[in-house]
Structures are given as structure tokens and as C-alpha cells.
Amino acid sequence: MILDGTLPESIAAAAQALRSGALLGLPTETVYGLAADASNDAAVGAIFAAKGRPANHPLIVHVADAAGIAHFAREVPTFAQALIDAFWPGPLTLILPRLPGVASAATGGQDSVGLRCPVHPVAQAVLRASASLGVWGVAAPSANRFGRVSPTTAQHVQEELGAALLVLDGGACAVGIESTIIDCTRGAPVLLRPGAITPDQVQVACGLKMRSNEALAGQLEQAPKASGTLESHYAPRARVRLMDGPALQTALDIWAKALGGTEADTPVLAVYARVGLKVPRRQVLFRHMPDDASATAQQLFAALREFDAQGVQLIWIETPPNTPEWDGVRDRLQRAAH
Ligand code: TXA
Ligand code: MG
Secondary structure, eight states, X not given: OEEETTSHHHHHHHHHHHHTTOOEEEOOSSSOEEEEETTOHHHHHHHHHHHTOOTTXXXXXXXXXXXXXXXXXXXXXXXXXXXXXXXXSSSEEEEEEBOTTSSTTTTTTOSEEEEEOOOOHHHHHHHHHHHXXXXXXXXXXXXXXXXXXXXXXXXXXXXXXXXXXXXXXXXXXXXXXXXXXXXXXXXXXXXXXXXXXXXXXXXXXXSSOOEEHHHHTTTSSSOOOOOOOOSXXXXXXXXXXXXXXXXXXHHHHHHHHHHTTOOOSSOSEEEEESSOOOOXXXXXXXEEOOSSHHHHHHHHHHHHHHHHHTTOSEEEEEOOOSSGGXXXXXXXXXXXXX
């Protein structure tokens, strides 16, 4: 059931649902989440079951404001506090040392907890209303089946998880890809998942250079934590291939030649690119990729879903530019292509 998330009665119903241990489709600025009371292990178990997600993959706990951290984290390093001051509420998740005994199921038993304070007004309203009922944290992974593309509209959530789920409609997500995740348990910021907030912004905000998880492997006291960095993830049904502009044109020419004069009833190939291409329009579903990284992030998952809905078998995508602002989009596309 989809409810208008801008109505106060929807917010109240959502908070009651969370309080009573039910699941909720929750809009945030990044993607829609599948939410439950982070302290209710049975409700958290229902999230894992609904998604088909392995129970050792920890969930992000969402809080209404920075004060909510005290319910879940043991300590907040100085550089992490600087990041909170700079970017909360917003699309940034911080991994912090966990308070013993809290949110055990949500964190997959790890001694750390991922915390995020979303800026979306509907998420904010739900988190505040829930906190007033004693629900201090809301565990919410993206509201898709495990390994699939994250939902960026309320309708996507229904497609993934069925019509029985209560979903608040908060419109299309403004960011469109999942939050930047930074591990703050290792003395310096370590990037676990790229997103809208870039390493440069992090360095400006906290004065420390962001490390990459891969570069630090072997140099750390602690092994890197399960970060959900599975290679095949965010995948549509169709096969995704990434190519630069010239390779894409060559592939299209070969494709057109192979087709000869024959015309398929429906396109089996979709192309998503920034460069100008000579495309056999009738046989190929073409969509223009914006030149701007954030505009591309905003529409990326919806575009992949639309290609799937049109029944194509192949999606050929122009590789994004090799610049930091494209890191989040490039990461999601590389996983989709795996
Ligand atoms: O933008 C987002 O972060 C969205 C919205 C709904 O807030 N949520 C989201 O959740 O993307 P999910 O579960 O799809 O991704 C959470 C990621 C996983 O890769 C998980 O491994 C990592 O966060 N994570 C959570 N807690 C962690 C922890 N304690 N240590 C290391 N990684 C953690
Ligand atoms: Mg996810």
C-alpha cells in the first residue's frame, strides 16, 4: 500500500508501524529503504527475509539527528564529528564503534555500526515521530531484492517487494545512488562505498586524506569489515556492458551490419551514452546520459529499470569520465556490468 508521505497521518501510521515491529518502505534522498526498528531483532530479521539478503551483511541504522548517535555508538572520533557537522543530515554513512548490546541483529553481530541521518523531509519526519515512540534508530537497507537495482520511487519498491508492504511516497530520490560510506573505526577516514560526497569534500571537512579500503589492505590493525562490496550488485536483468565512445560506435556498426535489413518487433539492445552515436534507431533503444555526474546518478537506477521493463537483453553503456565526481556512478555501473 502506498501512502502520500507528505500527509501527517501517513507519518503517524508509519511511526506506529515501526513501533509495532512492521516493515516500511521509506523514501530518503539517496534511494528508498526497507525500514524496521533497529532494536527489534525480529523486525530486522524480517528485512533480511524480505530482501533475500544474507544475515551477516550489516544494515545501516538511520537516526533523526546527531544526538541519536549516542544510542548506538561507543565513541565518535574527532574527524568523524567533523564529518557529521559538515554533512549531516545528508547522504553520508559513518561506520563507528558499536555500543555493546544494541542493534545486534541489524549489525550482523559486528562490533561496529553504520549510522546515517537522511535529509529527506519524509525520512526526517518518520525518524522524529518514531523517536518520540522510543524507536531511536531505524535499520534500512535499500528496498530491493538482494543484488538488484536500488529503488528510487515508491512504485519501484512495490515492484521489488509487493503491494502488501506499507510504502511512503516521497517522490523520486534527488541523489539517486546510495550514500557514501566511510569507516571511522581505523584512525582515518576509509572509503567503503563511493557516493555523492567525494573524497575531496571529506578532506576539506575533516583535514584528513580519505584512504581507500583496497590500498589499506594488509596495512591495517583490523581486517576490513564486510562492506557489501560484492562485485555483482545493482544489476538489472539485461546484461550490461561498459565501453568508451569509439568502442561503442564500432560495436553498434557491427550490430547494425549483423541485423542487415531485418527489423525486430521490439528492440533487444539499449544504449545509454553521452557521445553522439550513429544508432539504428528502430532496433535500438537509445537514451542520452547527462554530461553532469549528479544528474546521471539521479536517473541511473530508474533508467536501468526502464530498459528492463522494455524487455531488452543487452544494455551498452558509455564508460563515465575518470574523474572523482563520477566515482559513485562508475562504481554502480561496474557492479551492474559484472
Ligand atoms: O543510501 C543508503 O545508504 C541507503 C538508504 C536507504 O539509506 N541504504 C543502503 O543500505 O544503501 P544497504 O543495506 O543497501 O547498504 C548498506 C551497506 C552495505 O554494503 C553494508 O555492508 C554496509 O553498508 N555496512 C553497514 N553497516 C556496516 C558496518 N558496521 N561495517 C561495514 N559496513 C557496513
Ligand atoms: Mg543495497
